[in-house]
Amino acid sequence: MTDQIAFIGAGNMAGALIGGLIADGTPPERLIATDPSVEKCQALGAATGIRTLQDNREAAAVADTLVLAVKPQILRQVAREIAEQIQDRRPLVISIAAGVRCDSLQSWLGGDVPLVRTMPNTPAMIQAGATVLYASPWVSEAQRGQAESLMRAVGVTQWVDDETLMDAVTALSGSGPAYHFLIMEAMENAARELGLSAETAHLLTLQTAFGAARMALESSESPESLRARVTSPGGTTERAVRALEEGGIRDLFRTALEAARERSVELSVDMGKA
């Protein structure tokens, strides 16, 4: 029997990962998902051909890799429920729950478990996510590779070797899509005030954001250098960029990321309380 990958919780993120893995060539027979909702299980099973179960313990008892994909608030209850099977079988456990630290999860699972904590973001839903991974000490090199290739099914991956950096990651890529949506919203509104139709303002804003992100990703140049190249002295871009700089855009982002990191620390502490 080939290695089994089980997802505990068959919601949005698990669905995205399962879809990405199947699209990447993982046979559906290798995948299992659990969820309390019979309807959700039936729909997922019918759409993907994977096996679905209502019983988390049954899935944990056969999994070689177990992905914890429930909401952070119920992770403690779920982890305690499957701790015995995890201790017996010792699969690689991958948590995608935001803000739950490895020491909390280890204690709920009974300790010494090969555990990788990850922080994906919402664009994972369309296979354009950015996921950061952190491996606890019991994770082997081979298991690191397994965790990384699993998360790569929904986008790019990066590792951190200090778990406290997960709070900075949460502030950057975790919350980051919302910062970009806010910028799009502000640009769209400003364009309408300049007289463009709502439809034109919307399309031009989105395509400009997409084009800029794609150029930055595909170029070997830094965003700073790309910006300098489209900012001619005395031109329109220069005047707009000056207005943004004088308005304090850099300090605003610094303050925003620090605030998000601080909140992430607070939430992790709350989540770990017994």
Ligand SMILES: NC(=O)c1ccc[n+]([C@@H]2O[C@H](COP(=O)([O-])OP(=O)(O)OC[C@H]3O[C@@H](n4cnc5c(N)ncnc54)[C@H](OP(=O)(O)O)[C@@H]3O)[C@@H](O)[C@H]2O)c1
């Ligand atoms: N969505 C994102 O962009 C994002 C980004 C970063 C991290 N994450 C993390 O990913 C995890 C999942 O998020 P999500 O957005 O996919 O949430 P979601 O759609 O609510 O998925 C969670 C699933 O778990 C199921 N569930 C509830 N109780 C369960 C139990 N006891 N046993 C097994 N399954 C159970 C839920 O079923 P019911 O709906 O029937 O209760 C739901 O289908 C969270 O921990 C979140 O922090 C998500």
